[in-house]
Amino acid sequence: MTQSKDKCLLLFQSIHRVMQTERLIVSRGVYYQIIPVPKDYSSECGMCIEINCSDLALLEHDLQLNEIYFNIVKVKS
Amino acid sequence: MGNYYFDNSATSHPKPPEVAKYINEYLNNGGTYGRSAYDRVITVSRMVENTRVLLAQVIGTGLTNHVIFTSNATHALNIVIKGFPYRNKRILISPLEHNAVTRPLMHLLNVNGVQHYILPHRIDGYIDLDRMRLLDLKSYDLCIVNHVSNVNGVVQPIAELKDLLGDVPLLVDASQSAGHIPLEVDKNNIDMLALTGHKGLMGPTGTGCLFIRNPELVSPLVHGGTGSRSDSHLMPEHLPDRFEAGTPNVLGIYGLYGALSAKVNPGFSFDDFKELLNRIGSLNSFRLVSAGNSTNQAPLFSVTSSRYSPSELSNLLFKRYSIETRSGLHCAPLAHKTLGTFPAGSVRFSLSNFHSSNDLAYLYQALSELDHDSKQR
Numbered sequence: 001m002t003q004s005k006d007k008c009l010l011l012f013q014s015i016h017r018v019m020q021t022e023r024l025i026v027s028r029g030v031y032y033q034i035i036p037v038p039k040d041y042s043s044e045c046g047m048c049i050e051i052n053c054s055d056l057a058l059l060e061h062d063l064q065l066n067e068i069y070f071n072i073v074k075v076k077s
Numbered sequence: 078m079g080n081y082y083f084d085n086s087a088t089s090h091p092k093p094p095e096v097a098k099y100i101n102e103y104l105n106n107g108g109t110y111g112r113s114a115y116d117r118v119i120t121v122s123r124m125v126e127n128t129r130v131l132l133a134q135v136i137g138t139g140l141t142n143h144v145i146f147t148s149n150a151t152h153a154l155n156i157v158i159k160g161f162p163y164r165n166k167r168i169l170i171s172p173l174e175h176n177a178v179t180r181p182l183m184h185l186l187n188v189n190g191v192q193h194y195i196l197p198h199r200i201d202g203y204i205d206l207d208r209m210r211l212l213d214l215k216s217y218d219l220c221i222v223n224h225v226s227n228v229n230g231v232v233q234p235i236a237e238l239k240d241l242l243g244d245v246p247l248l249v250d251a252s253q254s255a256g257h258i259p260l261e262v263d264k265n266n267i268d269m270l271a272l273t274g275h276k277g278l279m280g281p282t283g284t285g286c287l288f289i290r291n292p293e294l295v296s297p298l299v300h301g302g303t304g305s306r307s308d309s310h311l312m313p314e315h316l317p318d319r320f321e322a323g324t325p326n327v328l329g330i331y332g333l334y335g336a337l338s339a340k341v342n343p344g345f346s347f348d349d350f351k352e353l354l355n356r357i358g359s360l361n362s363f364r365l366v367s368a369g370n371s372t373n374q375a376p377l378f379s380v381t382s383s384r385y386s387p388s389e390l391s392n393l394l395f396k397r398y399s400i401e402t403r404s405g406l407h408c409a410p411l412a413h414k415t416l417g418t419f420p421a422g423s424v425r426f427s428l429s430n431f432h433s434s435n436d437l438a439y440l441y442q443a444l445s446e447l448d449h450d451s452k453q454r
């Protein structure tokens with residue numbers, strides 16, 4: 001089960017998509033942070049977005065609606 | 078003093094104050110686009126992407142990632158003209174194209190044997206859609222049309238044109254229309270559109286964009302770093318990165334953001350402008366070079382004089398009246414040939430929202446005095 005403090009990283013192909021996603025997240029008013037892509041993951045565009053995994057379902061829907069493709073990495077806290 | 082700068086088709090002036098404000102903000106704060114993820118870079122990346130969204134609104138598309146930053150319209154046009162796969166080696170163009178189109182086309186002709194053909198048109202260069210129906214359109218690979226002529230201001234019917242073209246891709250040069258006329262690429266199913274940021278959009282020089290609906294059709298013109306897929310020696314396929322190698326003109330893009338977020342209401346009405354054209358048209362020693370039908374007229378036009386050469390007239394306007402204009406061929410010899418003003422060219426007057434009806438009256442007064450002088454000589 002996903003713990004509420006678990007963090008998820010959203011990885012995108014382009015900065016364009018990172019910023020488009022940021023606008024969607026801001027409109028939802030949930031926690032996020034833009035951070036460098038951790039070294040272990042394939043670096044697509046240098047930055048990625050960290051969110052609470054508990055918000056993932058909500059945001060996934062927004063991203064799909066906007067045809068924004070992304071990868072998800074779960075990071076245990 | 079009024080605004081006597083009538084060379085906005087070359088580059089707009091003045092700019093809205095927001096342009097300098099945002100350029101200054103960038104100069105003070107710095108940072109690059111993407112490539113890292115510290116605050117300075119995130120702020121810049123956000124601004125660049127917000128500007129892309131504003132440009133997408135100007136263009137009339139929901140496909141924001143299909144809006145590619147370029148250094149100007151010339152760059153955007155070159156991407157398509159040089160990267161397009163020509164099967165039939167035949168291109169249709171309007172009779173009012175700028176050298177930004179005709180020179181790359183001459184290059185294509187010399188290097189690849191791709192031929193270009195001029196669309197049927199009326200005397201003012203407006204495309205004759207009825208005669209166009211007689212062409213075997215399927216035998217052409219691409220059609221390129223200058224939306225608004227930078228010589229006589231004629232507005233081409235791009236929506237009807239695309240309807241007729243069907244599957245033949247249309248590339249619109251919106252250099253002179255952006256900022257003046259709604260572009261609506263999604264509504265009209267326009268395939269590709271090039272624009273520049275420093276004319277009607279009132280942004281800084283060195284900015285522009287290409288809208289491209291089907292990017293897989295076109296190969297990139299410039300290859301290099303994008304900050305994405307850095308493990309690969311190949312250009313990424315995804316947009317906008319596929320066409321955006323190299324660090325973008327962040328300074329200019331900040332200025333463009335300022336321009337696009339500013340609201341400048343026109344200080345004159347279209348009726349004031351039409352009246353100006355009618356009055357100039359009635360001066361004996363001048364020939365007005367404009368659209369045959371005022372409903373197809375953008376806020377720019379030319380004149381020729383039976384008394385003065387274009388350079389003499391432009392110089393007199395400046396010396397006596399501080400009116401700034403551009404004389405000669407306006408980088409559009411094809412357009413001047415079409416309009417019967419080649420090789421001497423014309424004097425062009427191009428307006429911006431910063432003009433008032435008084436400025437138009439001042440311009441008319443200057444021309445009528447010169448008309449009167451020429452009668453007395």
Ligand SMILES: Cc1ncc(COP(=O)(O)O)c(C=O)c1O
Nearest residue numbers: 149150151175177227250252273
């Ligand atoms: C119709 C047209 N196309 C293309 C251009 C090229 O614009 P830029 O020099 O900004 O690339 C111009 C500007 O001079 C123009 O008037």
